[in-house]
Amino acid sequence: MNTLNGKHIVLGITGGIAAYKSAELTRRLRDAGAQVRVVMTHGATGFVTPLTFQALSANPVHTELLDEAAEAGMGHIELARWADAILIAPASANSMAKLAQGRADDLLTTLCLASEAPLALAPAMNHVMWSDAATQDNSSILQQRGVHLFGPASGSQACGETGEGRMLDVPELIDALSGLFKSGVLQDINVLVTAGPTWEPIDPVRFIGNRSSGRMGFALARAAREAGANVTLISGPSSEATPEDVHRIDVETAAQMYEAVIQQVRHNQVFISAAAVADYRPKTASAQKLKKHDAELSIELERTEDIVSAVAGSSTRPFVVGFAAETENIETNARTKLKNKALDMIAANRVGKDANAQDIGFNSEYNALHVIWTDGEQVLEQARKTTLARELINLVAHQYNKNRQHEKNTA
Ligand code: C5P
DSSP, X not given: OXXXXXXXXXXXXXXXTTHHHHHHHHHHHHHTTOEEEEXXXXXXXXXXXXXXXXXXXXXXXXXXXXXXXXXXXXXXXXXXXXXXXXXXXXXXXXXXXXXXXXXXXXXXHXXXXXXXXXXXXXXXXXXXXXXXXXXXXXXXXXXHTTOEEOOOEEEEOTTSOEEEEEOOOHHHHHHHHHHTTOOOXXXXXXXXXXXXXXXXXXXXXXXXXXXOOSHHHHHHHHHHHHTTOEEEEXXXXXXXXXXXXXXXXXXXXXXXXXXXXXXXXXXXXXXXXXXXXXXXXXXXXOXXXXXXXXXXXXXXXXXXXXXHHHHHTSTTOOEEEEEEEESXXXXXXXXXXXHHTTOSEEEEEEOEEOTTSOEESTTSSEEEEEEEETTEEEEEEEEEHHHHHHHHHHHHHHHHHHHHHHHHHHO
């Protein structure tokens, strides 16, 4: 997830051969939409020229603490205030020692002292220097003060030796830095979503299914992930692509979905049941393909487990959101379900045709939702399921956080 868009990043570069990787890092930061200002120590300019970073960052490179031209433009205090984050990559053993001591004898260390922005270091040094007790102590001191350490990694080093001390690769650094800006409405909350239809076998080739495409559930999984949640998606048969960074578990029948949900749900704080789970299944599935003999065929059906009710009725229940797909009396039926299934929230939708005779609800790009919870409601007008999913996730997050706050206050 890109959280770096529009962010002001001061990229500090200290003297180390890994400085060449920081040229690529500057490009990738800009690709992610960040504005980058590079500050180099004198040691760093021996490895890569300031001109390289000026061209890549599209900003002047800062090297001097007391530089009339720089102070007239953006001096160290302005630079310290401008930064949303300071990343020092590579961070040498010397720079870590100076930061641990709170020294301010060059532009970069002074800037770090003068800034309230989060500070991250990507150490890069020979493995013996990294494992030296002094460096290890400095690294602990810095971490205790809230400085973020990205790496180092293990592997072959520029000095020809192998060990811990390699600077992290550029994509890893970009990921780690974006992590500092994550603040979605469901940040770090575990969310379990079910989606799609279930298929209940009649015989090896036939089943009872429904028209659900899985789109709404998949859009909800994606929206929850975008909101910072760790998302597990349990899906019935669906051709939808798995949203990025979402853990997907495929099932076919209601019984399999029940098993998977029960196994997963205890790790989750929010459960969104968007699947169109079959209410009935053939009592027995024939082991062989049924042959046509008689004019009529009866298949005895039995009820499936009501998954959402089971979750809502459990002792360690998460925040439970159900769906009510209806063809009539939408609101009344939804309110009854909210109560009977002991849900925290229900999203009711009409399945069928809209005013322009377009399909909405099942197997359609579009939907419209009437969201009801114990002491409130909101109508989400007809829109693409991706848009509606974001709106619904915001409502879920709001109610979930409100409940959590209430629990804290009454604990
Ligand atoms: O009772 P009804 O099927 O209309 O309720 C719909 C809600 O219940 C949806 O959230 C659906 O995912 C859930 N459900 C379930 N297990 C079933 C049937 C429905 O979790 N067997």
